[in-house]
Amino acid sequence: MDFALSPKTTEYAAKLQGFMDSEVFPAEAVYHRQREQLLADGKPHALPAIVEELKAKAKALGLWNLFLPHYGHGLSVTDYATLAEITGWSPDLAPEAINCAAPDTGNMELLDMFATAEQKKQWLEPLLDGQIRSAFAMTEPAVASSDARNIQTQIVKDGDDYVINGTKWWTTGAMDERCEILIVMGKTNPAADDHHQQSMVLVPINTPGVKVVRNLTVFGYVDQHGHAEVSFTNVRVPIANLLGAEGEGFALAQARLGPGRVHHCMRAIGMAERALSLMIKRTVSREAFGKELVRQGVIQEWIAQARIDIEQARLLVLKAAWMIDSVGAKGARKEIAAIKVAVPRMAERIIDHAIQSYGGAGVSQDSPLAAMYAGVRALRIVDGPDEVHIRDIARLEIKPYLS
Numbered sequence: 001m002d003f004a005l006s007p008k009t010t011e012y013a014a015k016l017q018g019f020m021d022s023e024v025f026p027a028e029a030v031y032h033r034q035r036e037q038l039l040a041d042g043k044p045h046a047l048p049a050i051v052e053e054l055k056a057k058a059k060a061l062g063l064w065n066l067f068l069p070h071y072g073h074g075l076s077v078t079d080y081a082t083l084a085e086i087t088g089w090s091p092d093l094a095p096e097a098i099n100c101a102a103p104d105t106g107n108m109e110l111l112d113m114f115a116t117a118e119q120k121k122q123w124l125e126p127l128l129d130g131q132i133r134s135a136f137a138m139t140e141p142a143v144a145s146s147d148a149r150n151i152q153t154q155i156v157k158d159g160d161d162y163v164i165n166g167t168k169w170w171t172t173g174a175m176d177e178r179c180e181i182l183i184v185m186g187k188t189n190p191a192a193d194d195h196h197q198q199s200m201v202l203v204p205i206n207t208p209g210v211k212v213v214r215n216l217t218v219f220g221y222v223d224q225h226g227h228a229e230v231s232f233t234n235v236r237v238p239i240a241n242l243l244g245a246e247g248e249g250f251a252l253a254q255a256r257l258g259p260g261r262v263h264h265c266m267r268a269i270g271m272a273e274r275a276l277s278l279m280i281k282r283t284v285s286r287e288a289f290g291k292e293l294v295r296q297g298v299i300q301e302w303i304a305q306a307r308i309d310i311e312q313a314r315l316l317v318l319k320a321a322w323m324i325d326s327v328g329a330k331g332a333r334k335e336i337a338a339i340k341v342a343v344p345r346m347a348e349r350i351i352d353h354a355i356q357s358y359g360g361a362g363v364s365q366d367s368p369l370a371a372m373y374a375g376v377r378a379l380r381i382v383d384g385p386d387e388v389h390i391r392d393i394a395r396l397e398i399k400p401y402l403s
Helices: 007-040 049-060 077-087 104-114 117-128 249-285 297-331 333-363 369-378 386-402
Strands: 133-137 154-158 161-172 179-187 198-204 210-215 227-238
Touching (some): 007 049, 007 077, 104 117, 104 133, 104 179, 104 249, 117 179, 161 179, 161 198, 179 249, 198 249, 249 297, 297 333, 333 386
Parallel strands (some): 133 179
Antiparallel strands (some): 179 198, 210 227
């Protein structure tokens, strides 16, 4: 198992780091000023102009759609993991600037794997070009959606159409003014076994009966792309809008989550690295009780433990990525579950210590740490809570002893 960067990854990493240093980090203050103005204007989900400027520059540099191996770059999951970590240093800007932002990445992977030629032309191509955004509507407020078999939204065949009724929430991206397509998961085959009752259907967001009810905040933060509650009332779409095969929605959901969890986790490692850097810079510059904070034993312990934890987490994620490349996501199921538990917990702890080192400034808008903490804490629920993944790991560990 060799984690040395390939020559291609080394080239892209250097180019991406240069883009971060010269364009993304200087743009952060501009982004926040523009967002504040849009919020004041009553447009909380409008896109700050600086993002489109960054997208144009990234595209010109060839830093575009790096997560999809057969769209010009040929980067493996392991290759892209390193690049995802770099973008995690600026999670609000960098992923979207290079068209590698969730939930579009997972949705593009689904469309790439399962869409018809017509569906790809209508939806995948404009997503790949960064012209539109998308959302994934699976989670529901009335059921424990960590068990996708609980999904209650009904997708009923009626002639040449499907008719959809139900309510979704945490439909990330649906508040964005550029969102044009929803991938909706619901029940088409309620009499089938538990894992073949669900299907996925492509629903344009402007279809009659689709109502974006409200935005859901994360610890009070209003994300630009939004996390929407969406209701579907007698929503009618052609049967041709089925994604993949009927009754295969559960399998499609699992296929969507493998590489995506590597992306999430490596970005979280990037956030942890930035938090550690901020903590060191802050404690070097502040003095208490006769010496710089960085010379206090408790701070040094935080710094040392952070470095140990980051290195361990990175190796675990790279192993999971290498296994996806080698044996597929199904063969890497245990490792994928493990990183989804280990990495957000690690990043949450390091960001928390960085906040503590900043004192009052750490919980204010004067540093990126509070927003980073909110995002990484939510990651312990996103794509399945820790407890579900721990359950899966335990079952896989126990299985050989029971057979």
